[in-house]
Amino acid sequence: MSKAERAYRWIKDRIHGTRTEQVFPPGERLVLSTLADRLGMSVVPVREAIRQLEAEGLVTFERNVGARVAMRDAAAYSASMQTLGLLEGAATAHAAEHLTAEDLDRARGINDRMARLLEDFEPAEFTRLNHEFHRVLFDRCPNPRLIELVEAEWERLGHLRESTFSFVPERARDSVAEHEQLLGLLESDAAPERIEAAARAHRAATLGSYLARQHQPSSTTT
Numbered sequence: 152m153s154k155a156e157r158a159y160r161w162i163k164d165r166i167h168g169t170r171t172e173q174v175f176p177p178g179e180r181l182v183l184s185t186l187a188d189r190l191g192m193s194v195v196p197v198r199e200a201i202r203q204l205e206a207e208g209l210v211t212f213e214r215n216v217g218a219r220v221a222m223r224d225a226a227a228y229s230a231s232m233q234t235l236g237l238l239e240g241a242a243t244a245h246a247a248e249h250l251t252a253e254d255l256d257r258a259r260g261i262n263d264r265m266a267r268l269l270e271d272f273e274p275a276e277f278t279r280l281n282h283e284f285h286r287v288l289f290d291r292c293p294n295p296r297l298i299e300l301v302e303a304e305w306e307r308l309g310h311l312r313e314s315t316f317s318f319v320p321e322r323a324r325d326s327v328a329e330h331e332q333l334l335g336l337l338e339s340d341a342a343p344e345r346i347e348a349a350a351r352a353h354r355a356a357t358l359g360s361y362l363a364r365q366h367q368p369s370s371t372t373t
Contacts (some may be wrong), residue, residue, distance in 0.1 A: 154196035159203050161190060166209055166220050178274065178317025181210065181218040213364075222318060222361075228308065229358060235304040236354030242289035242297045244347035247337055249291040255338055258287040262330045269324055274316040277323055284330060288337070288350075315361060322360040329353045 152160075165175040175181065181201060187194045201218050204210040211221045222228060261284045268277050282305060292298050316323050333353060336346050 154190075154192045155199040155203075158186070158190055158192065158197045158200035162186065162197075162200055162204060163209065166204070175220050177220050177222045178315075179220045180216070181220065183218070219318070229362065231304050231308050232354060232358040232361075235301065235308070236351045236358070238297065238301045238304060239285060239289060239354060240347040240351035242292040242294070242301050243285070243333075243350045244343040245294060245297065246289050246292040247340075247343055247346050249293065250288070250337060254287055254291065255334060258284055258330075259334055261287065262327060262334070265323075265330070266327045269327065272316075272320055272323065274320065277316050281326065288333070315357065319357075319360040319364050322357055325360075326353070326357065329356065 162175070162181070183194045183197050183201065187197045190197065201210055201212075205212055205218070209221055210218050212218050261280055265277060265280045265284070268280070289298065289301060329349075330353075333346070333349050336349055
């Protein structure tokens with residue numbers, strides 16, 4: 152087995168999580184020099200392995216960013232995000248009149264924590280707080296079935312939702328700002344239709360940022 156083949160299998164195993172723990176989740180940066188050091192070889196065969204993985208759709212390469220593990224099941228992610236936008240928007244609108252001042256204060260506190268994370272960004276923690284923020288806003292929806300459907304879509308997204316902000320970290324700042332706008336609508340007793348539209352648009356913007364990144368032309372690994 153050549154060094155390039157060995158590097159290819161080693162990296163691929165860690166992307167798929169076969170015969171080892173999955174240490175390269177979607178969105179993970181693959182730094183050639185670091186991989187080469189771990190494999191005890193030069194960068195050249197690692198670069199060749201990355202090119203092969205890119206050709207197979209397992210790795211993406213972006214100028215000024217480098218190689219990343221690709222988002223798997225992108226079509227399923229898009230479908231779930233679209234569905235989540237519809238369900239979560241409706242649940243938030245239905246919950247609006249039942250939210251208390253304490254609920255809104257809690258949501259703002261969570262969003263403030265998300266804002267502080269922007270300075271030392273951690274995608275997984277940001278995503279966890281994002282879910283917590285939205286859960287506060289829709290949890291008082293009087294339709295329990297609607298809440299179940301929203302949670303089911305969050306679960307369906309699985310590990311993919313944890314990777315969204317790894318792919319589009321620049322989206323995080325806009326997300327925090329849109330949370331503030333949504334809170335403003337809720338605090339001012341805006342019409343349910345406006346609240347639902349804002350919640351849907353917020354989710355659609357995250358999906359749009361991801362799709363725009365996916366459609367950017369890849370560059371040759373250097």
